[in-house]
Amino acid sequence: MNPVNYLYLAALLFTIGATGVLIRRNAIVVFMCVELMLNACNLAFVAFSRMHGNLDGQIIAFFTMVVAAAEVVVGLAIIVSLFRSRHSASVDDASLMKL
């Protein structure tokens, strides 16, 4: 099997995630699509790491995971506080900074 197949899969997953961010209006689902994009990048990094025979790609993927965890915590807190003030998780309703 050609190693480039892993890159194709990563590109496909990234594209699906990006399309989801554009299409969906529920903030939680948009956020999940962002996570999908991050995971696709991680897959590409791990495949690169094996292609070049060193572990730097895996280190980058590891840091991506840590940043994603921090991002999820803050993002979900923002969604919860938005939901409290607007009673909706739709990204259309959050067009103004204040109520």
Added chain:
Amino acid sequence: MSAQLAAAATLSAGTSTGEAVQFWILGTVAVIGALCTVFMKRAVHSALCLAGTMIILAVFYLANGAYFLGVVQIIVYTGAIMMLFLFVVMLVGVTAADSLKETIKGQRWLALASGLGFGILLIGGIGNASVSEFTGLGQANANGNVEGLASLIFTKYVFAFEITGALLITAAVGAMVLTHRERTERARTQRELAEQRVREGKYLPPLPAPGVYARHNAVDIAGLLPDGTPSELTVSKTLRERGQVRDVSTDALDDLKALEQRAEERLERGAVAPATFKRSEEASK
């Protein structure tokens, strides 16, 4: 240790047929899971599909010799992050069904078209890359994957690692600040709430129970008013917002209709009566 080294040796040799089979089967499932994440209507279903895709990605990491990352992917991503998503869906998601009304005209089709274009661009770009063979991680993983990663993190990437610690602390504090809510006014007592209801004259007695005058008394079946229409007041607000109220108001009438029809068939009316009427009409001619 020898088994690990053997595995590392096979990794350095390139890809096996087994890995190709695994890639095509699991890759298909991963893409289907990703598509379901985007196109499922309810956020819970999206979250579960995404969790499946992430587990498959963990298997791919393991197959690519990233043993530590594969385990971390399952524990941190699928175990912690997706469960956090599910918690928030439970907190928020009851009323958070996506509205299907487009606020920007043609946005959905434009988004699909640009997504397709982006995908073609990306995949075309990868197609131009000349990658034929894996170098393999046999040498890098020789002392074990975790040891290899640790020796890199604590030497070459130690500064980034320390910054990551600061980031995690900031994120934890940020989440607490964002979700913390100080109660600025005193909570109203039961007496004050009752007085307010009387003043507004809205609905004074306790809410009616579900299923009153209906044929079942399950909580998701609205009670019937004397004229047979279901009353929204009898079903809890959560069920109403989820759209899970069952309507049985027409069941009694349907049953009655079926009973009448069966009685008519038993008495052999219906088919016979028009015929006699016709005959009498002919007789009058």
